[in-house]
Amino acid sequence: MFRKLSAPDVAASIISRSTLLEGGATERGIRRLVQQHELIAVRRGWFIDAKLHAELRPEDRHLAHVFAVARDGSQHAVASHASAAVLWGLPLYRTPAPRVQLIVPSGQRISSGSDVIRHAHDLAEADVVELHGVRATSLRRTVFDLLRTMSPEAAVAVADAAERTVTFADWEWDLDKRAKWRGDLRQLIEAAAGARGIRRARRVADFANGRAQLPLESVSRLQLSRLGY
DSSP states (O other): OOBOOOHHHHHHHOEEHHHHHHTTOOHHHHHHHHHTTSEEEEETTEEEEHHHHHHBOHHHHHHHHHHHHHHHSOTTOEEOHHHHHHHHTOOOTTOOOOSEEEEEOTTSOOOOOSSEEEEEOOOOGGGEEEETTEEEEOHHHHHHHHHHHSOHHHHHHHHHHHHHHHHEETTEEOHHHHHHHHHHHHHHHHHTTTSTTHHHHHHHHHHOOTTOOSHHHHHHHHHHHHTTO
16 A cells, blocks of 8 residues: 655655765665665665655655755756656656656757656746746646657546646636636647647547546546447
8 A cells, every 4th residue: 555645745755865974874874774675765865765665656756756856956957747747746647757857948958867857948937837846847738748748548647637636626616727727738739739749638638527536537437438438
């Protein structure tokens, strides 16, 4: 059974090598804890308790990785795709995320590494927000990027969850917010006509329904639709 933590709790669960050393640990002692599987290296220089790590959902394990990269990274980088999704609390249905995804401004020299993928792109000001102290793509931009790149099943789960986040509060549906959300997402999709994955993004956006409460419900809807129901 996975343990779900809030984003601030996930952020607080990772600890840097420098903090461990300041607390009295030694380099040899840190290596021993990692070798004995008492600490997990989230990335070079950042660790998390191994027992806690084993209890976390895949989304929260990736979230810990995102926080570690953000604390090491450039102020101009923006978490995107699956890495922005976990900051927004969106599901990653059967979508491994071994590397943190970042968008950096066009014109910068970019390089990806073993645990980070960087994309060069100029984002509109409205498509950059701060979530839990990390710069990330807006909810609209995050969903747009994922609808084009995820499997149909994972994309539907994301689209449903995002629409639910926007339109459902206090056990009531706000149909005006739903219409605006759909219109804004559609506008972004239509502005990118011809881009990779845009036809799939359009289909999933039209199919989305925020009344789905869990990813499996979203996937079940998709499968039933494929069967003609």
